[in-house]
Amino acid sequence: MNGKVAWITGATSGFGAATVERFVAGGWRVVASGRRAERLQQLVARHGADRVHALAFDIRDEAAMRSAHAALPADFAGIDLLVNNAGLALGTAPAQQADLAPWKQMIVTNVTALVTLSRLLLPTLIERKGAIVNISSTASTYPYPGGNVYGGTKAFVSQFSLGLRADLHGTGVRVTSVEPGMAETEFTLVRTGGDQAASDRLYAGAQPITASDVADTLWWIANLPPHLNVNRIELMPVNQSFGAFQVHRQ
Known part of the structure; x- marks a missing residue:
């Protein structure tokens, strides 16, 4: 092990789970947080409690977040990298037909929780000259029908990342916004309320980005020389472009 520690949110599936695997394989310790305790325990069972520390809580619950942070074991308390991956899209309806509750859930999850955890870890990240990688989306730049609030939250994530870079000038802390396009994870299942057929139709024949592709990108960013910062990186499968x-x- 190289002594470095990453906190990866949304670690129970998709980009988060793949990133846990990639960083543990690379010799890091990982704080893996997410809502589904059974999946987190599978990570611990596979890699060992000395390599993965599981934190089961809803990222929207600030009190639970703070308690989990305060109780980190000494071997996991020195966070060198925060990967703000937890997030979701809900619904595909146009704004004039959409329900307000899913909009609010996306805002609290994708924006409020992300900035809360970032602020909580900033003192440690500054002390250790660490890094923050925020998972945004191509939806932050390219709007599409039904993207409304989801795209808006991801635009916030991208701009917040740039703002952090400005504020953290001189601290040695690196900040990157990673903005993937079409990626086949549980994303569309969550967005459509579990409609597997809709998910299958979306990705059929498209050769989308995989979770491992994103994990490898995060690994590359995290292991760049400390004097280099990737401000933002946009990823798309070759078969996706602009309409x-x-x-x-x-």
Whole structure:
């Protein structure tokens, strides 16, 4: 082990789970947080409690977050890297038909929880000249019908990352916004309320980004020389590109 510690949120599936695997394989200790305790315990069972420390709580619960942080064992308390991966999209309806509750859930999860954990860990990250990697999305730049609040939250994540870079000038802390496009994880299942057929249709024949692709990208970013910062990196599968503007004709 190299002595470094990463805190990875949303570690129970998709990008988060793959990133845990990649960093443990690379010799890091990992604080793995997420809602599904049984999946977190599987990570601990596979890698050992000396390599993975599981924190089961809802990222929206600030009190639980603070308690979990305060109780970190000494071997996991020195956080060198925060990967803000936890997030979700809910629904595909146009704004005028969407329910307000899912919008609020996306804002609290993708924005409020992310900034809360970031602020909580900043003193340690500054002390250790660490790094923050925020998982944004191509939806932060390229709007699409039904993306509304999800795209808005990810635009916040990208801009917040740039703002952190400005504020942390001179501290040695690196900040990166990673903005993936189409990726086949549980993302669409969550977005559609568990519609496997919808997920299968979306990814069929597209050769989308995989969770391992993103984990490898995060590994590369985290292990760059300390004088280099990747401000933002946008990833798309080759088979995804940019569509024409919409034109409504009378």
